[in-house]
Amino acid sequence: xxxxxxxxxxxxxxxxxxxxxxxxxxxxxxxxxxxxxxxxxxxxxxxxxxxxxxxxxxxxxxxxxxxxxxxxxxxxxxxxxxxxxxxxxxxxxxxxxxxxxxxxxxxxxxxxxxxxxxxxxxxxxxxxxxxxxxxxxxxxxxxxxxxxxxxxxxxxxxxxxxxxxxxxxxxxxxxxxxxxxxxxxxxxxxxxxxxxxxxxxxxxxxxxxxxxxxxxxxxxxxxxxxxxxxxxxxxxxxxxxxxxxxxxxxxxxxxxxxxxxxxxxxxxxxxxxxxxxxxxxxxxxxxxxxxxxxxxxxxxxxxxxxxxxxxxxxxxxxxxxxxxxxxxxxxxxxxxxxxxxxxxxxxxxxxxxxxxxxxxxxxxxxxxxxxxxxxxxxxxxxxxxxxxxxxxxxxxxxxxxxxxxxxxxxxxxxxxxxxxxxx
Amino acid sequence: xxxxxxxxxxxxxxxxxxxxxxxxxxxxxxxxxxxxxxxxxxxxxxxxxxxxxxxxxxxxxxxxxxxxxxxxxxxxxxxxxxxxxxxxxxxxxxxxxxxxxxxxxxxxxxxxxxxxxxxxxxxxxxxxxxxxxxxxxxxxxxxxxxxxxxxxxxxxxxxxxxxxxxxxxxxxxxxxxxxxxxxxxxxxxxxxxxxxxxxxxxxxxxxxxxxxxxxxxxxxxxxxxxxxxxxxxxxxxxxxxxxxxxxxxxxxxxxxxxxxxxxxxxxxxxxxxxxxxxxxxxxxxxxxxxxxxxxxxxxxxxxxxxxxxxxxxxxxxxxxxxxxxxxxxxxxxxxxxxxxxxxxxxxxxxxxxxxxxxxxxxxxxxxxxxxxxxxxxxxxxxxxxxxxxxxxxxxxxxxxxxxxxxxxxxxxxxxxxxxxxxx
Numbered sequence: 001x002x003x004x005x006x007x008x009x010x011x012x013x014x015x016x017x018x019x020x021x022x023x024x025x026x027x028x029x030x031x032x033x034x035x036x037x038x039x040x041x042x043x044x045x046x047x048x049x050x051x052x053x054x055x056x057x058x059x060x061x062x063x064x065x066x067x068x069x070x071x072x073x074x075x076x077x078x079x080x081x082x083x084x085x086x087x088x089x090x091x092x093x094x095x096x097x098x099x100x101x102x103x104x105x106x107x108x109x110x111x112x113x114x115x116x117x118x119x120x121x122x123x124x125x126x127x128x129x130x131x132x133x134x135x136x137x138x139x140x141x142x143x144x145x146x147x148x149x150x151x152x153x154x155x156x157x158x159x160x161x162x163x164x165x166x167x168x169x170x171x172x173x174x175x176x177x178x179x180x181x182x183x184x185x186x187x188x189x190x191x192x193x194x195x196x197x198x199x200x201x202x203x204x205x206x207x208x209x210x211x212x213x214x215x216x217x218x219x220x221x222x223x224x225x226x227x228x229x230x231x232x233x234x235x236x237x238x239x240x241x242x243x244x245x246x247x248x249x250x251x252x253x254x255x256x257x258x259x260x261x262x263x264x265x266x267x268x269x270x271x272x273x274x275x276x277x278x279x280x281x282x283x284x285x286x287x288x289x290x291x292x293x294x295x296x297x298x299x300x301x302x303x304x305x306x307x308x309x310x311x312x313x314x315x316x317x318x319x320x321x322x323x324x325x326x327x328x329x330x331x332x333x334x335x336x337x338x339x340x341x342x343x344x345x346x347x348x349x350x351x352x353x354x355x356x357x358x359x360x361x362x363x364x365x366x367x368x369x370x371x372x373x374x375x376x377x378x379x380x381x382x383x384x385x386x387x388x389x390x391x392x393x394x395x396x397x398x399x400x401x402x403x404x405x406x407x408x409x410x411x412x413x414x415x416x417x418x419x420x421x422x423x
Numbered sequence: 424x425x426x427x428x429x430x431x432x433x434x435x436x437x438x439x440x441x442x443x444x445x446x447x448x449x450x451x452x453x454x455x456x457x458x459x460x461x462x463x464x465x466x467x468x469x470x471x472x473x474x475x476x477x478x479x480x481x482x483x484x485x486x487x488x489x490x491x492x493x494x495x496x497x498x499x500x501x502x503x504x505x506x507x508x509x510x511x512x513x514x515x516x517x518x519x520x521x522x523x524x525x526x527x528x529x530x531x532x533x534x535x536x537x538x539x540x541x542x543x544x545x546x547x548x549x550x551x552x553x554x555x556x557x558x559x560x561x562x563x564x565x566x567x568x569x570x571x572x573x574x575x576x577x578x579x580x581x582x583x584x585x586x587x588x589x590x591x592x593x594x595x596x597x598x599x600x601x602x603x604x605x606x607x608x609x610x611x612x613x614x615x616x617x618x619x620x621x622x623x624x625x626x627x628x629x630x631x632x633x634x635x636x637x638x639x640x641x642x643x644x645x646x647x648x649x650x651x652x653x654x655x656x657x658x659x660x661x662x663x664x665x666x667x668x669x670x671x672x673x674x675x676x677x678x679x680x681x682x683x684x685x686x687x688x689x690x691x692x693x694x695x696x697x698x699x700x701x702x703x704x705x706x707x708x709x710x711x712x713x714x715x716x717x718x719x720x721x722x723x724x725x726x727x728x729x730x731x732x733x734x735x736x737x738x739x740x741x742x743x744x745x746x747x748x749x750x751x752x753x754x755x756x757x758x759x760x761x762x763x764x765x766x767x768x769x770x771x772x773x774x775x776x777x778x779x780x781x782x783x784x785x786x787x788x789x790x791x792x793x794x795x796x797x798x799x800x801x802x803x804x805x806x807x808x809x810x811x812x813x814x815x816x817x818x819x820x821x822x823x824x825x826x827x828x829x830x831x832x833x834x835x836x837x838x839x840x841x842x843x844x845x846x
Contacts, residue, residue: 122621160620163628197583197672198545205586205669230676234684246628247673249620250666253653254674258681261657266689 020051021113022075023330024103027056028082029119031317037118038064040323045074048324050331053112055079055103077102083123085316093130100124104131107309113334114310116326118301118318124311125161125304132307135339137346140165141306142173142245143313144180145252149236155181156195156233156241159302160249167210170194170242174215174222175345176305177240183336184329190239193228195247203227207244221348230254301326303333310338443474444536445498446753447526450479451505452542454740460541461487463746468497471747473754476535478502478526500525506546508739516553523547527554530732536757537733539749541724541741547734548584548727555730558762560769563588564729565596565668566736567603568675572659578604579618579656579664582725583672590633593617593665597638597645598768599728600663606759607752613662616651618670626650630667644771653677724749726756733761 025041027034044050058078065071079099106112142158181190196204215224304311314326448464450457467473481501488494502522529535565581597615604613619627638647727734737749
């Protein structure tokens with residue numbers, strides 16, 4: 001564990017609120033890691049003034065920073081391991097020193113405000129759920145993605161973090177989406193649609209029918225616009241579309257597959273004859289622009305909402321530019337105090353007539369993570385550090401955590417008072 | 424109630440198996456009813472030798488047939504009422520003399536083999552479930568749609584008939600889809616994928632995880648190809664994709680909306696500048712062909728499988744050509760004895776190790792329909808025909824049902840021995 005370059009600086013000589021905490025960038029996740037990841041992060045620093053801390057193999061990061069001529073200007077936190085792209089949820093247990101786990105640890109310690117990773121979604125979600133934990137009052141986290149609608153993007157959640165969601169969970173997703181849209185789209189009261197199979201209230205499955213009742217009950221600060229259907233996803237009619245992680249993931253991938261197929265068919269049609277090929281040349285630039293706008297590699301990725309810290313999951317195939325965007329987004333969400341906004345929004349749904357659901361309603365994965373964590377602590381207390389079953393905690397980075405005295409900002413209050421992890 | 428024109432003829436002077444029963448065409452459903460519906464049916468008769476019987480307002484149908492110069496050549500069965508496009512499931516109770524109800528009655532009487540309607544999907548599904556009933560052993564019906572994949576179409580089911588499906592229901596959908604694909608695609612052992620959110624067996628929600636276990640258990644005549652994801656829907660990798668009616672409907676509408684958006688964006692990009700407009704002209708024909716292939720109005724509509732009779736639901740916006748295709752499809756399925764094939768396929772899943780599910784496992788809508796039907800019969804027996812709550816049976820068409828002595832063909836055995844409905 002080495003801290004290199006410029007460490008996250010103490011905010012001593014200026015008001016603590018002025019400078020947000022840096023974004024922890026996982027340099028080891030993604031198809032083009034670490035080169036493109038580091039290049040994207042450097043660009044975020046250079047061109048957009050985003051503060052970042054790079055997490056990963058320190059020597060390699062060092063070389064890349066040298067190459068970009070910014071050696072010593074961007075802090076590095078070393079991480080031994082990386083989650084492979086093929087690795088799923090279990091890796092979060094097997095690799096407690098993965099770059100993502102270390103990045104989460106930085107957030108918990110108050111040394112970073114958010115995490116950016118292009119690692120496998122399953123691995124990022126599982127690790128950050130395990131390490132950051134769900135924020136108070138939130139039953140289950142959700143991945144929000146931004147759909148390429150015009151003139152204004154539509155936010156779809158959940159894109160796959162939580163399947164088998166209860167109606168009350170969908171109401172909470174509406175609260176998460178509202179908080180997110182307020183920051184991302186700058187809309188005071190974003191309209192929220194419920195994804196189902198017909199516009200009328202009675203349409204849908206058991207879960208969406210009940211969620212419709214709860215959402216249309218009002219009094220929870222959500223601007224509910226009623227049911228929306230699959231073909232409304234790209235129409236831009238609502239700001240936020242709420243669904244469970246199973247349906248949302250199927251819909252999102254269907255959309256991506258359809259866009260790919262449509263473009264490939266169109267390319268075929270446009271180059272099938274000599275006149276068509278001439279035509280294609282004449283349209284080349286416009287179509288490339290369009291393709292880019294609709295390409296998941298450009299708009300792709302998502303934000304995991306509902307944990308004690310914001311996690312931006314970039315597309316696995318992300319090149320530098322996508323990483324720059326992801327860093328900017330993470331910065332914007334941290335500056336907009338997304339975690340606190342979510343707390344307020346979810347609180348508003350809780351104080352309405354559906355106040356009962358926060359008790360005892362946690363999904364099994366989060367439960368397992370919680371239990372494991374409690375077991376971990378018990379383990380340590382009872383049997384000392386030698387217990388072989390105990391997954392080791394990420395070791396503490398070399399520098400002290402100067403920002404721990406800064407205002408909570410994007411961090412949840414309970415985490416701030418936690419003692420440093422045992423080494 | 425009038426029977427006009429050439430009635431469905433007795434099959435007396437030729438072997439009963441040679442001439443399949445006619446297709447009952449609902450002339451009153453759809454945005455362009457009855458003109459385009461009748462025109463499409465006439466074309467099916469003229470150009471493809473499909474036998475049809477037209478159900479609807481007899482005088483109007485008569486005029487249309489005059490106009491097409493085929494007066495007296497196509498049988499007509501009068502129906503007083505039509506389901507409005509906006510009407511849902513309840514209409515099936517309120518309108519027992521709707522054209523769809525009468526068409527179902529023709530099937531039950533053995534005077535038609537299948538129904539074609541461009542009416543509202545909810546209305547068609549509810550009415551035909553109520554009137555035709557689920558075929559023996561089938562827990563819940565499913566709508567199969569054909570996706571415009573190349574080189575061979577992919578069949579997706581359920582596209583919206585049954586939401587909240589149990590894992591065993593998904594296995595049955597696999598059986599329905601297998602039977603359908605055998606006839607439609609001419610594949611002996613069609614490959615079946617399960618729509619979920621990851622290729623690995625453990626991915627999905629509770630229902631799909633269990634369905635994966637059941638399907639990969641084998642020994643039920645289904646060629647299970649594992650999980651597929653949203654972006655596989657248009658890749659043509661499997662012949663059949665199985666999902667519940669909620670997810671399937673969302674995916675299908677997402678696909679339709681995405682195709683529409685992509686084409687509209689492309690049109691915009693192609694005509695945005697003078698050179699691009701020239702290019703667009705050069706490509707016009709190819710792109711129109713492509714658009715047509717991907718347009719839901721062309722490939723749209725679906726087949727309701729699992730009832731005692733085949734129901735082809737054409738797209739509400741269907742023009743004549745789509746109705747002609749729907750009639751051809753209904754004819755092909757009837758000739759392929761789809762109901763019997765489904766019985767065999769479902770029987771094969773039943774005799775496997777998952778034999779328990781046919782007992783007591785019916786969805787609530789089918790239950791309600793069954794109970795109502797039993798109540799109806801009890802009612803009639805106990806209190807005579809004057810009970811005001813009893814929905815009146817569709818009145819018996821004027822002609823006798825000569826095909827009732829023909830082999831079961833597309834009908835389920837129990838229906839054949841049923842006495843004619845009370846008038």
